[in-house]
Amino acid sequence: MPTPDTPSGEARVRRWGAGGGVVLLVGVAVVLFAASLQVAGSGGAPPAGATGETSRQTAVDGGLSTVPVTAPPDAGTLTSAGSETQLLIEPVAVKPLAELPPVSLTEPVAPVPGVVFGLEPLRSVTAGVVQDGEAVPALRVSVVLRNDTPDTMNLQSVQVAMSVGAEQLPISGRPDSDGRSFPDSLPPGAATTADFLFAVPVDQRALVKVCVTYAAGVPASAFVGSAPR
Numbered sequence: 001m002p003t004p005d006t007p008s009g010e011a012r013v014r015r016w017g018a019g020g021g022v023v024l025l026v027g028v029a030v031v032l033f034a035a036s037l038q039v040a041g042s043g044g045a046p047p048a049g050a051t052g053e054t055s056r057q058t059a060v061d062g063g064l065s066t067v068p069v070t071a072p073p074d075a076g077t078l079t080s081a082g083s084e085t086q087l088l089i090e091p092v093a094v095k096p097l098a099e100l101p102p103v104s105l106t107e108p109v110a111p112v113p114g115v116v117f118g119l120e121p122l123r124s125v126t127a128g129v130v131q132d133g134e135a136v137p138a139l140r141v142s143v144v145l146r147n148d149t150p151d152t153m154n155l156q157s158v159q160v161a162m163s164v165g166a167e168q169l170p171i172s173g174r175p176d177s178d179g180r181s182f183p184d185s186l187p188p189g190a191a192t193t194a195d196f197l198f199a200v201p202v203d204q205r206a207l208v209k210v211c212v213t214y215a216a217g218v219p220a221s222a223f224v225g226s227a228p229r
Contacts, residue, residue, distance in 0.1 A: 098219045098220070099211065099219055099220045099221075099222045100219045100220065100221055100222060101222075102209065102222035102223065102224040103222070103223060103224070104223065104224065104225050105119055105121075105122065105210070105223050105224070105225035105227075106119070106121075106225075107223070109212075109221035109222075109223070111214050111218050111219055111220070111221050112214070112218055113149070114147065114148040114149030114150075115145070115146075115147065115148070115149065115153065115214060116145070116146040116148060117143060117144070117145055117212050117214070117221045118143075118144045118146075119141065119142065119143060119144065119210060119223050120142035120143075120144060120193070121228075122139050122140065122141060122208075122227045122228060123139065123140040123142075123228065124137065124138075124139060124140075124202075124205075124227070124228045124229060125137075125138050125139070125140050125197070126138065136199050137199070137200065137201060137202050138197050138198060138199050138200065139162070139197070139198050139200045139205070139208070139227050139228075140176060140179070140195055140196070140197055141160065141162065141173075141195070141196045141197075141198060141210055142179075142180070142193055142194070142195050142196075143158075143160055143193065143194050143195075143196065143210075143212055144191060144192075144193045145158070145182070145186065145191065145192050145193070145194075146190075146191040147186045147187065147188055147189065147190055147191070148188075148189070149188060150188050151188060152185050152186065152187050152188065153185060153186045154184070154185055154215075155182045155183060155184060155185060155186055155192075156184055157213075157214070157215045157216065158182055158194075158212065158213065158214060158215075159212070159213040160173070160194075160196050160210065160211070160212050160213075161173070161210075161211045161213075162198045162200070162208060162209065162210050162211070163208070163209050163211075164200055164204045164205070164207065164208050164209070165204055165206075165207055166207065168209060169204075171198045171199060171200050172198070172199055173196055173197055173198035173199070174196065174197060175194065175195070175196055175197075176195035176196060176197045179194075179195025179196075180192075180193050180194055180195050181194050181195075182194040200227065202229050205226065205227040205228070205229055206226055207224070207225075207226065208224070208225065208226070208227045209222055209223065209224045210222070210223040210224075211223075
């Protein structure tokens with residue numbers, strides 16, 4: 001016969017049912033919490049190698065679906081080219097080529113050792129320069145080049161320009177088709193001459209400047225003076 005301190009079978013069943021229900025509810029809560037962590041973790045960080053994308057959880061038909069979301073590109077400096085990331089750099093203004101201190105129209109100039117430029121006396125001409133169907137006054141500029149170096153010089157980059165007046169306004173010009181021209185190269189110890197025509201009005205010849213550029217990165221040789229009318 002059971003004692004008062006020993007519960008009967010029916011009482012033990014009722015007590016186990018109440019306690020077991022609590023344990024069952026706690027277990028279900030733990031399982032649901034773990035499942036929510038797994039779902040959140042699967043959609044949080046983008047996979048390795050992905051750029052500019054993330055993901056979000058969206059309810060679809062009562063469930064959860066992972067939807068990729070593309071992030072807007074940075075308005076700043078980076079752009080993707082293939083598998084490489086490149087930095088966009090703003091263009092930088094390029095300074096004009098420097099000039100050597102100007103000399104008179106009759107002096108020689110050596111922009112680099114052994115390369116000597118000079119000018120023959122400027123000549124006033126009208127033939128060869130035509131504007132609007134008429135011949136106009138022009139200056140013939142004859143540039144003399146002497147190679148005092150031990151190497152053959154490449155002359156394909158030589159350029160001649162002219163400007164006039166106190167404001168140094170540029171004057172259009174071209175090689176003289178009836179005159180001499182530079183060869184492509186010049187051997188050591190040799191000299192050569194090329195003729196150019198510039199359409200300079202007679203009233204703008206009080207101050208002219210002739211600039212001769214030998215090669216990229218070499219300062220231009222400048223000749224300044226008064227031209228014949």
